[in-house]
Amino acid sequence: MNNKKILLSESEIPKEWYNILPDLPEQLPPPIHPLTNKPIDPKDLQPIFPMSLIQQEVSLERWIPIPDEVLRVYKIWRPTPLVRAYELEKYLKTPARIYYKNESVSPAGSHKPNTAVAQAYYNKIEGVKRLTTETGAGQWGSALAFACNIFGLKCSIYMVKISYQQKPFRKSLMHAWGADVYPSPTNFTNAGRKVLEENPDSPGSLGIAISEAVEDAATHEDTKYSLGSVLNHVLLHQTIIGLETKKQLELIGEKPDVMIGCVGGGSNFGGLVIPFIPDKLKGKLNTKFLAVEPTACPSLTKGLYLYDFGDTVGLTPLLKMYTLGHKFIPPKIHAGGLRYHGDAPIICLLVYKKIIEAIAYPQRAVFEAAITFAQTEGFLPAPETAHAIKAAIDEALKCKETKEEKCIVFNFSGHGYFDLAAYDQFFEGKLEDFEYSEEEIKKTLEEIKKFPINQ
Ligand SMILES: *Cc1c(COP(=O)(O)O)cnc(C)c1O
Helix, strand or coil: CCCCEECCCHHHCCCEEECCHHHCCCCCCCCECCCCCCECCHHHHCCCCCHHHHHHHHCCCCEEECCHHHHHHHCCCCCCCEEECHHHHHHHCCCCEEEEEEHHHCCCCECCHHHHHHHHHHHHHCCCCEEEEEECCCHHHHHHHHHHHHHCCEEEEEEEHHHHHHCHHHHHHHHHCCCEEEEECCCCCHHHHHHHHHCCCCCCCHHHHHHHHHHHHHCCCCEEECCCCCCHHHHHHHHHHHHHHHHHHHHCCCCCCEEEEECCCCHHHHHHHHHHHHHHHCCCCCCEEEEEEECCCCHHHHCEEEEEECCCCCCCCEEEEEECCCCCCCCCCCCHHHCCCCCCHHHHHHHHCCCEEEEEECHHHHHHHHHHHHHHCCCCECHHHHHHHHHHHHHHHHHHHHCCCCEEEEEECEECCCCHHHHHHHHCCCCCCCCCCHHHHHHHHHHHHCCHHHC
16 A cells, blocks of 8 residues: 655755746736725835735745745644545545645644744744734634744734634633733724724624724734735745645656635635646646635625625725625634635636636535544544535545546645534534525625726
8 A cells, every 4th residue: 555644854845935926817906995996005004014025915926935934933843744535535435536735733733824924924023023913713813823922922812702702722722822812892992992882792703803903003013913814925825735735746646636625715725726726827737726615605606706895894905806795794604714705816816717616515514524534534624624625525426426536635724623612513413504595695795896996
């Protein structure tokens, strides 16, 4: 039997991130200022982001060196293994070969430290003393807390109040790495105070927490804000996943026929597939790139490709993306990391150009796939990750029918050991599926269709 794990040595960790901006089939539509309807000047972002990250956001350099200090931290868990899912294949009786890239081996348990570490580093060298961010269930907050602790930065995390109360263990992890965690809405910011005046018992929302974190950064000289997905520089840092995967597949002489990832804002999926896209555009690969989302938040499969606000409150620049409308509030499904109304502009352009395909699954089928995976390959996935597993299983079952020996690669974006309450609800039959009609979605999009930039 061949090896179960395809491993790289530490010296084989890629030394550069891959920037797809110069290789996109057309120019990425720029972020737009909502008042002037003109592209924003990147320098306008300086109150909240350090200059080096603003430069990466718009850079047209194809390769961007990974600083030694970042590589040193990456070595705590990188390179991550590419694993052949022999036991899952056997269980499915599929002729397909299934591989997964295991990003759950990082200290925070997901792919998110790949960008958190880079962002903390660039802030540190520009003299920033403190980072702020928002977190829902706590995946991103724990990744940033870990990264700030390493580079000696203070970290203030606005955690959606209801999650703060109901999901205390990720908060414990953030505390272990020395971060301050506040249940949002707080009375430290104008945004938070305004919400509390109207509703002292507000459970909070990601939109409110973003407003608080941005306001905190914008009003403190030594403080910047950090975002864990969607933006170009975040996807750039995540390409370390796909660049390693490429080397690992080459080692065993494999070419991917299908590459799969779950999509919330698009960073782990983008990180896996972006390094393979130039070969597809040149006709050297015929890979199907499959983005997987929940039917409860179907931005890529049911949204429209329009300019919309990045946040719920309407404070950010407008981004061109597949969106359900910034006021769309997805139901409280258990894949909290996939409850975003839009997606990364890079991923959206590639979906629009039909280079990436998208599919949506309801949550019960996704949890079933998670359990199948746990009972064959052992690891219990995060509910987000289980969306990718469900799609990989379906692709492998298609191969069983057609007798095709395809090579399927998916990203195992994180483990589910902080999501056990959600698994209990699944076992107790308490999880609901959500599906939206075209009519319902149309309604949430009416307002943004009227933006002048969308005319
Ligand atoms: C945050 C998160 C996601 C979703 O975010 P992307 O930016 O789309 O990758 C997926 N999986 C896990 C484990 C996460 O923590």
